[in-house]
Amino acid sequence: MTIMKGVDLEIVEYLFSAEKECREVMKVTDRYPELTFDEAYSIQEKLIQRREMDGVRKIGLKLGLTSKAKQEMMGVHEAIYGYLTDDMLALEWEPVDFTDFIHPKAEPEIAFFINEELQGTNVTAEDVLRVTKFVAPAIEIIDSRYLNFKFTLADVIADNCSSSKLIIGSKWMSPAGLELGQLGMVMTKNGQVVQTGSSAAVLGHPAVSVAWAVNKLGERGKGINKGDVILSGAVSEAISFEQNDTILVQFAELGGVSFSCKSST
Ligand code: OOG
Ligand code: MG
Numbered sequence: 001m002t003i004m005k006g007v008d009l010e011i012v013e014y015l016f017s018a019e020k021e022c023r024e025v026m027k028v029t030d031r032y033p034e035l036t037f038d039e040a041y042s043i044q045e046k047l048i049q050r051r052e053m054d055g056v057r058k059i060g061l062k063l064g065l066t067s068k069a070k071q072e073m074m075g076v077h078e079a080i081y082g083y084l085t086d087d088m089l090a091l092e093w094e095p096v097d098f099t100d101f102i103h104p105k106a107e108p109e110i111a112f113f114i115n116e117e118l119q120g121t122n123v124t125a126e127d128v129l130r131v132t133k134f135v136a137p138a139i140e141i142i143d144s145r146y147l148n149f150k151f152t153l154a155d156v157i158a159d160n161c162s163s164s165k166l167i168i169g170s171k172w173m174s175p176a177g178l179e180l181g182q183l184g185m186v187m188t189k190n191g192q193v194v195q196t197g198s199s200a201a202v203l204g205h206p207a208v209s210v211a212w213a214v215n216k217l218g219e220r221g222k223g224i225n226k227g228d229v230i231l232s233g234a235v236s237e238a239i240s241f242e243q244n245d246t247i248l249v250q251f252a253e254l255g256g257v258s259f260s261c262k263s264s265t
Pocket of ligand 2: 062063064107109140142231233234
C-alpha cells in the first residue's frame with residue numbers, strides 16, 4: 001500500500017460527493033501521486049459499495065481504453081473496467097437532462113447480455129460468446145468527475161472509469177451468425193456525421209475485450225453473472241454534446257440507438 005489506511009475512504013467520499021453534486025474536482029493523483037492501479041481498483045469497489053448504500057444496484061460492467069489509439073493516447077498497454085448501476089440506465093425516448101452532467105461525452109458501444117455465470121483467469125472470447133444471450137447497439141455517456149476531463153489511469157479507475165449513463169437500442173440479436181468483430185459504425189450529431197468506425201477497434205473483437213475484463217476480475221476472485229449487461233468499450237472517440245443535441249449511433253446488422261438532450265428551459 002502506498003496510501004495510508006483510512007485515506008481510501010476519504011477518497012471514496014471525495015469522488016462520491018463530486019458525482020452527487022455534479023462538481024468537477026482535482027484528480028486524486030495530484031494529492032496522492034503514488035496511487036497504484038491495484039489501490040485504484042479497491043477505491044472503485046468501495047465507491048460502488050458507497051453508492052449501493054445510497055440505494056443503487058449493480059447491473060453489470062463496462063470496459064474502457066480498449067482501442068490501441070486510446071491506449072497510446074494514455075501511454076498504457078491495458079484496458080480498464082468499471083461497474084454499471086441501475087441509476088445509469090437512460091432511455092431512448094426520454095431526453096437526458098444536461099444539468100445532470102459536468103462535461104458529458106457520448107460514445108458508440110456494443111452491449112452484451114450475459115446469460116450464465118463466468119469466472120476464471122483463462123477465459124476466452126469463445127467462452128464469452130457462449131454465455132452471451134444477446135448483443136445490442138448502445139451509447140455510453142461518460143462524464144469524468146475530474147477537472148477538464150483530464151486524469152491518469154489510476155485516477156480514472158478510481159472514478160469508476162468516468163461512467164455516467166448508458167442507452168441500449170431495441171434490436172437485440174444472438175451473437176451467433178453475426179460478424180461481431182467487423183461491424184461498421186456511423187455516429188451522427190444533429191444529423192452530421194461525427195465519427196465512423198468498426199467494432200474491430202475494440203481489441204480486435206468486442207468479445208476479446210469482455211474476456212479480458214473477466215480474466216482481470218478473476219484475479220480479484222470475481223466474475224460476471226447471469227443478467228449482467230456489459231459495455232465492451234468505445235468503438236470510436238467520445239463526442240461532446242450540449243443542450244438540444246441529438247446523438248445517433250448506427251451499427252451494420254445491429255441497427256441504431258439514439259438519445260436527445262433536453263433544452264434548458
Ligand atoms: C474513460 C472511460 C472510457 C471507453 O469505452 O473507452 C470508456 C474515459 O475516457 O473517460 O468508457
Ligand atoms: Mg465506454
